[in-house]
Amino acid sequence: MDPGVICFQHCGPKVFCFSLPEYCPICENDLSIANFSLLPFRVPYPFIRASQYPCAVVIKPTTGDFLNDYYNSMDLHIGVTTSTGTIVEFDKNGLRRHRMGQWDQCLLLDQAPSPWVEHWDNTLLQICKQKCWSPKSYNEEKHNCYSFVLTFLVSLNYGSLSKAASSKTVFCEKFIVPRTTSAGKYISLYRKLKEFGFYIHKPGCK
Ligand SMILES: [Zn+2]
Structure with a gap:
């Protein structure tokens, strides 16, 4: 990749x-x-394959991949992984779990260390059992992938990550924007190289 x-x-x-x-x-x-x-x-x-990062919070573009299809943070989709690297996501199809697929070029937002593994899996299981994560209750604006992940993170009670998760705005500011900004530099560099073959960085220029 x-x-x-x-x-x-x-x-x-x-x-x-x-x-x-x-x-x-x-x-x-x-x-x-x-x-x-x-x-x-x-x-x-800057990108990772989600299945190789257990107990992690990951984002990717809703359609396509970062290098070729990403333009702004409005198009992002968020998910979490279990201790065995199974990806859990909520979208218009409801709650889904899978091992592979479209999560091979993601940004890692955070990952819990090994002492948290059991608590992570148990909390995730409890949240997944809630009836509100059905295709019917999905709403693109109000009840989406962020609702699912943030509900899980708040319930996890894991330091600054959970604290930030109580507000989508704060969570975006602290965990998403810094990652997408630095990945954005790599993405624009990649696109320039694809177009021109090489890129000369003159200090002071963009
Ligand atoms: Zn030279």
Whole structure:
């Protein structure tokens, strides 16, 4: 899934690309004998596969994936994973559990450490038993994926995560916006590379 974005610095600004070119796109010198001012390194891929993160809160675009389809935080869908990495989500189809599928390119909002595992699973089970998570009671504005996850998190009583979960606005501010902002930088870089092959970052420019 990781497209493998590389960053290096040779004669000036940082250069981003998918694979190291033969010649520097700025000074056109041969890079195989070059002295780099910043050695090529892989830019960290910000996304995760939800099933590999037990007891986690994850988000992804409602349709498509982050790299190709994401434009703003209005289009996000939220879910949680169990201690075995099963994804639990609530949407117009009601409550669903699955092992794989469309949760392979997510942002991790938070993950509970191992002492919390049992409490996490038990609390999730209790919330899932509530009758209000049926397809019939789903409402895109008022009773949606956030309602389910935030209800669970409040009931979990897990530090600052649960505290923030009592207000959707606070939760978005503290847990979603910082992640989508930093992922947004990677996404726009990825799209530039897809279009132009490489990208030269001039300090002070966007
Ligand atoms: Zn150069």
